[in-house]
Amino acid sequence: MNISVSAMGNIKEFIPDEMQLELETPVSLSELKVIAGIPKERNVSFVVNGRVQKGGYTVSDHDDVKFLMLVGAG
Amino acid sequence: MERYARHQELIGAAGQTALAKARVLVIGTGGLGSPTLFALAAAGVGTLGIVDDDVVEISNLNRQLLHSDAFINQPKTDSAKQTIGRFNPDIQLKTYSQRFDADLAEQIVPEYDMLVDCVDNYATRIAANACAVKYNKTLIEGGIEGMSGFVQIVIPGKTACFNCFGVEDNEIYRQVLGASTGIIGNLQALECIKQLTGIWDGSYSYIAVDFRQCSMERMFLEPNDDCGCKK
Ligand SMILES: [Zn+2]
Numbered sequence: 109m110n111i112s113v114s115a116m117g118n119i120k121e122f123i124p125d126e127m128q129l130e131l132e133t134p135v136s137l138s139e140l141k142v143i144a145g146i147p148k149e150r151n152v153s154f155v156v157n158g159r160v161q162k163g164g165y166t167v168s169d170h171d172d173v174k175f176l177m178l179v180g181a182g
Numbered sequence: 183m184e185r186y187a188r189h190q191e192l193i194g195a196a197g198q199t200a201l202a203k204a205r206v207l208v209i210g211t212g213g214l215g216s217p218t219l220f221a222l223a224a225a226g227v228g229t230l231g232i233v234d235d236d237v238v239e240i241s242n243l244n245r246q247l248l249h250s251d252a253f254i255n256q257p258k259t260d261s262a263k264q265t266i267g268r269f270n271p272d273i274q275l276k277t278y279s280q281r282f283d284a285d286l287a288e289q290i291v292p293e294y295d296m297l298v299d300c301v302d303n304y305a306t307r308i309a310a311n312a313c314a315v316k317y318n319k320t321l322i323e324g325g326i327e328g329m330s331g332f333v334q335i336v337i338p339g340k341t342a343c344f345n346c347f348g349v350e351d352n353e354i355y356r357q358v359l360g361a362s363t364g365i366i367g368n369l370q371a372l373e374c375i376k377q378l379t380g381i382w383d384g385s386y387s388y389i390a391v392d393f394r395q396c397s398m399e400r401m402f403l404e405p406n407d408d409c410g411c412k413k
Contacts (some may be wrong), residue, residue, distance in 0.1 A: 116399050117390035118330040153347040159404035162348035174401070177390060178347070179327035180354045182214040182302035182363070 109134070109169035113144050117177040122146045131167070138163035140173060151178040185270075186226050197379035198226060204378045207231035207294040209282045209310055211262040213245035213363030214324050214370060215300035220247070221371030222298075223266045227378070229274040230266065231294055234258040235281040245360030282306050287313035296377060297321045298370050304351045311336065311344035315411045320377055324370040327355045329394040331366040334387060334403070335373055339413040341387035342403035346411065362393045 109131050115123040122145045129143065137154040141163075146152060154161045155174040167173060186198055193201070204227050208215055211234040222230060236258050238249040246258075253261035259277035267275060280286050282301070291297070291313050299310040299321060307323065314321035314336055321336040323344055336343045369389065376382040386400035405412040 116401070117332065117392050118328075118394070120392070120395075151352050153349070155401070155403060158402065160342040160346040160406045160409075162406065162408070176388070177330050177332065178349065178352070179325045179330055179332060180302070180304045180307060180349075180352065181327045181356050181358055182210055182212050182300050182325060 109167070111140070111167055111170075112172045113140070113175070114173075115175045119146060119150075119152055119175045119177050123175065134166045134168070136163060137161060137165050137167065137173065140167055141175065144175070146175060152176060153178050183226075185272075189225065193375075193379045193381065197381075200378050200380070201226045201375065202228045204296070205229040205231070205294045206296050206298060206374060206378075207233065207291065208298045208300060209233045209306065210300035210302065211246070211248055211258045212236075212242065212300065212302055213358060213360065214326065214367040215262075216246045216248040217364045217367030218298055218300050218371045218374075219262060219266055220269065221368050222374060223270040223273050225371070225375050226270070227273065227375075229276065231276045231278065231290060232259055232262050232266075233278045233280070233282045233286070234262070235279060245358065245363045247360075247364075283309055284313070291317050291319065294319065296374060298374055299323045300367065300370065302356075303354065304349055307344055308349065308351075314338060315343055315345070322370045322374045322377070324366045326358055326363055326366050328357055329359075329362065329392065331362060331391045331393070333366060333369045333373055333389045333391075335377070335382070337387070338411050339405070342405045343409060343411040346403070346406035346409040348406075359393070365391065365393070
């Protein structure tokens, strides 16, 4: 399956430009994060086709996945 | 009024009246809450509620412009009330020197039109989001860590809320430049003013700011189907 992957904010450090990933098997967003090159310990949130999803969501063919940074200080 | 003359053409007389009638609860008076409160008071928001259970510490003063050396060890709400009261005496100020939790929310949130979340931890962000959803109030969320920040416009049932992400009480990196908190706090105030005056065009609900690259991006976030905020 083909998945489009991109990032916003400081997650662009790992995914500077939108890229296409070809996956053999369905994976969760948490797994996709690591496949896309984002360190496991880095806090991110997930948006699929414009809708917010949690890490357990399984990606489907042609999904457009965006990784957002998660920051909490003030 | 002459005080507001320099933004009158931007928001109109109806916009100024809307601001004067508005009641906004600002949670936190730190790095984000300081610029947010200054900007909302400057714009003429009629009533500002101010929540903070902290006292002023010397390490706050690299970014928390409401406070100063004279208020070290004093409640931040006292410092905020005096500073904002001097800055714009026309604004009604109500202070709550308590931690923002479900009990306090139940007592005070119903009397406000909008919430602005300027806290420094995930637990209070989650609590503020839950009461925004419960009481159907628009929430302007904001956060910062290091050289990155975000602003999120939460309109329950319309845009994604903070709980849609499934955030848990994560570790926070607390290094931050005061100039950066100024940008995020002012952006929160700006989005609050846009909501109150009807200027928001509805095309985005999340803004990511990368201070190192000096970039700002935005997108509309649809709510998570499994989140309780989706009606
Ligand atoms: Zn939600």
